[in-house]
Amino acid sequence: MPHLAEIREIIDESPDTRTFRLMFKDAGTAESFDFKAGQFAEYSAFGDGESTFCIASSPTRKDLIECSFKVYGKVTQSLQRLNVGDTIGIRGPYGNWFPLDELKGKNLLFIAGGIGLAPVRCVIENVLDKREDYKNVSIVYGARSVSDLIYKQEIREWKSRTDVSVIVTVDPGGETPGWDGEVGFVPAVIEKSAPTSENTAVILCGPPVMIKFTMPVLTNLGFKDEDVYTTLENRMKCGLGKCGRCNIGNVYVCKDGPVFTYAQIKKLPQEF
Amino acid sequence: MSFKMEEKIISKDDLLKLCGDVIAKGHTLLAPGIAEYEQVKDVSQIRLDSSALPTKTSYKSYVFPKAEPILYYKRSKSDVQLIDVDVNGKKIVVLGAKPCDTNSINILKHLFNWDYEDEFFNLRQKHFVIIGLMCSSFDEYCFCTSVGSSPVSEEGSDLFLIPINEDKFALRIITEKGKEFIEPYSEFLKDGDEAKSNAVLESIKKPEVAFDSKQVHEWLGDNFENPKWEGIGNVCLSCAQCAFVCPVCHCFDLVDEDYSYSEGRRMKNWDGCQFGHFTLHASGHNPRDIQSKRYRQRVNHKFRYYVDKFGEILCTGCGRCSRGCPVSIDIKEIVSNCKD
Numbered sequence: 188m189p190h191l192a193e194i195r196e197i198i199d200e201s202p203d204t205r206t207f208r209l210m211f212k213d214a215g216t217a218e219s220f221d222f223k224a225g226q227f228a229e230y231s232a233f234g235d236g237e238s239t240f241c242i243a244s245s246p247t248r249k250d251l252i253e254c255s256f257k258v259y260g261k262v263t264q265s266l267q268r269l270n271v272g273d274t275i276g277i278r279g280p281y282g283n284w285f286p287l288d289e290l291k292g293k294n295l296l297f298i299a300g301g302i303g304l305a306p307v308r309c310v311i312e313n314v315l316d317k318r319e320d321y322k323n324v325s326i327v328y329g330a331r332s333v334s335d336l337i338y339k340q341e342i343r344e345w346k347s348r349t350d351v352s353v354i355v356t357v358d359p360g361g362e363t364p365g366w367d368g369e370v371g372f373v374p375a376v377i378e379k380s381a382p383t384s385e386n387t388a389v390i391l392c393g394p395p396v397m398i399k400f401t402m403p404v405l406t407n408l409g410f411k412d413e414d415v416y417t418t419l420e421n422r423m424k425c426g427l428g429k430c431g432r433c434n435i436g437n438v439y440v441c442k443d444g445p446v447f448t449y450a451q452i453k454k455l456p457q458e459f
Numbered sequence: 460m461s462f463k464m465e466e467k468i469i470s471k472d473d474l475l476k477l478c479g480d481v482i483a484k485g486h487t488l489l490a491p492g493i494a495e496y497e498q499v500k501d502v503s504q505i506r507l508d509s510s511a512l513p514t515k516t517s518y519k520s521y522v523f524p525k526a527e528p529i530l531y532y533k534r535s536k537s538d539v540q541l542i543d544v545d546v547n548g549k550k551i552v553v554l555g556a557k558p559c560d561t562n563s564i565n566i567l568k569h570l571f572n573w574d575y576e577d578e579f580f581n582l583r584q585k586h587f588v589i590i591g592l593m594c595s596s597f598d599e600y601c602f603c604t605s606v607g608s609s610p611v612s613e614e615g616s617d618l619f620l621i622p623i624n625e626d627k628f629a630l631r632i633i634t635e636k637g638k639e640f641i642e643p644y645s646e647f648l649k650d651g652d653e654a655k656s657n658a659v660l661e662s663i664k665k666p667e668v669a670f671d672s673k674q675v676h677e678w679l680g681d682n683f684e685n686p687k688w689e690g691i692g693n694v695c696l697s698c699a700q701c702a703f704v705c706p707v708c709h710c711f712d713l714v715d716e717d718y719s720y721s722e723g724r725r726m727k728n729w730d731g732c733q734f735g736h737f738t739l740h741a742s743g744h745n746p747r748d749i750q751s752k753r754y755r756q757r758v759n760h761k762f763r764y765y766v767d768k769f770g771e772i773l774c775t776g777c778g779r780c781s782r783g784c785p786v787s788i789d790i791k792e793i794v795s796n797c798k799d
């Protein structure tokens with residue numbers, strides 16, 4: 188049974204990506220809904236079905252649950268038609284999470300592309316709320332064009348802090364006349380900034396091509412596959428390890444994932 | 460679990476009387492019909508033929524329906540109201556279940572109960588009483604003996620019938636549930652002779668073992684990439700008939716179905732991993748974009764992944780998928796070929 192939640196605020200992040208800030212209708216649920224950075228939920232637009240999105244807000248900021256979604260098909264179009272005050276359903280939280288406790292005392296390098304910033308943002312905010320537990324924090328975020336960048340408000344906040352380094356880049360040709368960030372693909376930007384791999388964990392989310400071209404760069408910089416965390420997105424329905432569609436070999440992404448290290452991913456049958 | 464089997468004898472006439480009583484009590488009595496397990500309305504319908512081949516479908520749909528509502532919703536302006544579904548756990552007695560069907564619910568129990576417990580499945584299966592019947596014939600598609608079962612397997616039955624002669628059956632009480640069910644009918648039961656019915660079981664011809672499931676498990680682990688998959692993929696139509704007739708395939712879809720502007724229900728419907736859209740992402744990316752990958756998933760899921768996760772093969776060897784395949788893909792042959 189999904190929990191009902193009210194849309195309190197809608198933020199248009201980019202022409203095709205929208206964020207909902209959601210409040211559970213039942214006070215008890217709002218209190219007890221506990222999740223960790225990296226987990227996902229099933230969001231219902233009643234009448235059209237459910238869609239899987241990560242929980243984009245941080246567990247350290249529990250007043251409103253947030254999700255950001257890119258408008259594609261049936262369910263996401265239906266969600267897009269909803270207004271502030273309307274009701275949606277939430278089932279979850281499901282799946283595993285980023286092992287933030289194990290990463291204490293390390294440098295963290297966040298790399299995100301496009302909508303991939305949604306799961307990463309949750310971790311970033313969680314880390315910033317416990318800033319003293321971690322060493323250097325750097326963020327590299329890229330999108331196709333300036334208008335495709337999501338979380339512009341949050342990025343401004345991160346940039347205003349002195350204890351975080353933020354690089355934002357757009358693909359060549361995606362810049363606007365006033366653009367003050369980098370221009371270039373994410374892997375190239377990382378290569379140029381050459382972050383240290385010493386005692387550093389990477390949290391990497393984005394489109395498969397970006398991951399494919401970023402990995403060799405990271406390897407050259409001395410990062411080990413075990414230290415690179417990413418998420419897999421397989422089509423899901425139940426989120427409960429039953430409906431049978433999210434598996435890669437005997438790994439069920441909805442239960443054993445969505446968070447994996449690159450070393451784990453390499454060992455899976457290459458079918459995702 | 461440690462229930463001690465009891466051996467009884469029941470005459471065919473008394474067995475039919477018992478069935479009549481089950482129907483009179485308003486329970487659902489299922490028995491193999493021509494094409495499927497049918498609801499018996501009158502005992503004259505009952506055949507109890509141990510030499511019949513498996514029906515086209517199993518009784519899986521009675522425990523895991525083809526389409527079932529899991530919640531109802533009502534929308535008004537910006538509000539939504541959710542209404543729970545009341546699963547009526549009616550007693551269902553299956554009479555004359557084939558040994559290649561009797562264990563199916565046990566195999567599926569693992570899936571529907573790991574981590575999250577599926578209340579719909581559990582409530583239904585709790586009210587099932589399975590009366591198995593020894594199987595005395597097989598065709599070229601049967602291979603129960605290759606997946607650790609046999610035509611005389613009592614696995615999954617609450618009560619088990621062995622024809623002794625034209626009008627007598629040995630009746631074995633296998634589980635506590637079976638004992639509870641049969642207790643009110645104890646007047647029909649006489650003490651049986653285990654040695655005698657064992658002799659019947661031994662005399663039954665059984666399909667030859669076609670493959671070693673342990674070796675298949677191992678081969679699959681080493682041969683995710685193998686040109687053999689491509690060969691099968693070229694033949695298969697992606698129609699998923701094989702999944703729908705299978706007693707243990709369990710993939711499903713969750714979809715909303717409006718039946719008026721403001722009301723509707725969320726449905727859990729059967730789905731099949733052989734369909735191209737099964738794993739299709741909204742972005743257009745598809746991890747199993749071609750049929751060879753989907754058939755590879757089917758075989759791996761049954762003979763490797765399920766074994767790794769739950770310790771059982773997701774196949775009872777009933778041969779239904781092969782009998783019904785429009786392009787004659789024979790799973791026994793394919794799995795037997797899972798070797799170098």
Ligand SMILES: Cc1cc2nc3c(=O)[nH]c(=O)nc-3n(C[C@H](O)[C@H](O)[C@H](O)COP(=O)(O)OP(=O)(O)OC[C@H]3O[C@@H](n4cnc5c(N)ncnc54)[C@H](O)[C@@H]3O)c2cc1C
Pocket residue numbers: 227236237238239240241242255256257258259260261262263264302305306419420421422423424445739740741742
């Ligand atoms: C763990 C996880 C986290 C995700 N997080 C986000 C996120 O934060 N933001 C975001 O925009 N997208 C995210 N996605 C992808 C998102 O689920 C799909 O883009 C979305 O479901 C598409 O729905 P649709 O109705 O537009 O598409 P349609 O094609 O109309 O989809 C119909 C159904 O297919 C399913 N489906 C289709 N594509 C996918 C997919 N790639 N993954 C899972 N289910 C799919 C949905 O269940 C949906 O009900 C995530 C996916 C996963 C698996």
Ligand code: SF4
Pocket residue numbers: 694695696697698699700701702733780783784785786787788
């Ligand atoms: S029934 Fe035959 S053709 Fe249809 S999906 Fe199964 S194997 Fe392929």
Ligand code: SF4
Pocket residue numbers: 701704705706707708761773774775776777778779780781790
């Ligand atoms: S896979 Fe085929 S042979 Fe095995 S149980 Fe299913 S239908 Fe029967």
Ligand code: FES
Pocket residue numbers: 422423424425426427428429430431432433434439440441442
């Ligand atoms: S989403 Fe249903 S099994 Fe993973």
